């Protein structure tokens with residue numbers, strides 16, 4: 001990987017075969033050009049003609065497609081250890097349960113900061129190479145005050161989108177009541193300075209509705225934005241709580257009642273779908289079509305974690321969403337860029353419009369449709385972040 005910082009001035013990307021902007025104002029432009037200056041998009045327009053402004057350097061895209069950098073709004077990257085055997089056993093028929101998280105917790109507590117940072121950094125680099133220019137990173141494998149605090153400190157070395165997930169599971173040797181008191185008390189106090197968001201795993205085997213509401217409300221009280229793991233393994237109160245509390249996003253949304261779908265549409269809470277989890281646990285996929293048809297905002301993310309979805313690939317998630325979840329290619333790419341940005345309440349990323357961050361991907365393909373049409377093929381040719389080439 002190279003970091004190729006521009007020498008200053010304007011960079012013109014010309015001869016873009018198809019520019020997908022994820023901007024509803026003008027979704028896609030054939031034969032486009034784009035100018036980047038000072039790390040942001042300065043101009044977008046047709047590549048041919050007299051109106052292209054002057055620039056200090058030119059990048060020939062040679063008819064290929066350009067899309068915004070992916071926004072992966074759900075990832076668990078601060079961990080140690082390996083769950084290969086658990087995956088293999090599951091593929092031989094063992095069911096997935098939330099309890100597997102405890103295996104990673106034990107390994108994470110044992111690991112030095114440097115080892116956790118090296119692992120997270122390697123995953124972030126892997127994501128960048130696949131076109132992800134913004135990633136959210138959660139804690140949640142420490143589950144002590146100090147292990148959660150240091151997990152968030154490490155996450156913050158890689159992203160501003162850090163999420164306090166002390167409420168991932170109740171760790172062994174602590175009662176659920178005592179643990180909720182810790183998560184809403186001293187652990188929150190220690191973690192809030194390092195976190196932008198608070199999250200809870202609202203699921204059978206993890207935290208129930210009352211506990212989840214209490215944990216999110218405490219986080220909101222400490223100045224954090226709310227997000228929630230809801231409806232992964234079964235229907236539950238998570239989506240309702242997200243809508244009540246004004247969470248930015250309800251994540252998974254695999255098992256939803258009609259009332260949940262209506263509440264998501266009314267509240268504007270983003271439904272973040274994580275098809276890597278269904279793929280890796282051999283489970284039924286969420287019904288994206290049902291959500292989109294109801295007017296719900298949908299995001300796609302990897303849920304990258306060592307247990308239930310150990311993929312860092314947004315192109316893979318786009319392909320799954322199209323093939324398995326009845327999303328159109330355009331809807332899937334939108335969900336993986338602008339949708340993810342919305343799930344993080346960001347307007348400066350996930351979109352290519354004048355003033356947005358110059359985070360973009362040049363595909364070695366003539367159209368973004370190839371992300372689903374050619375699954376598993378490495379189509380990310382160049383990645384630019386803040387106007388500099390990083391891949």
Ligand SMILES: [Zn+2]
Nearest residue numbers: 074076229303
């Ligand atoms: Zn998750």
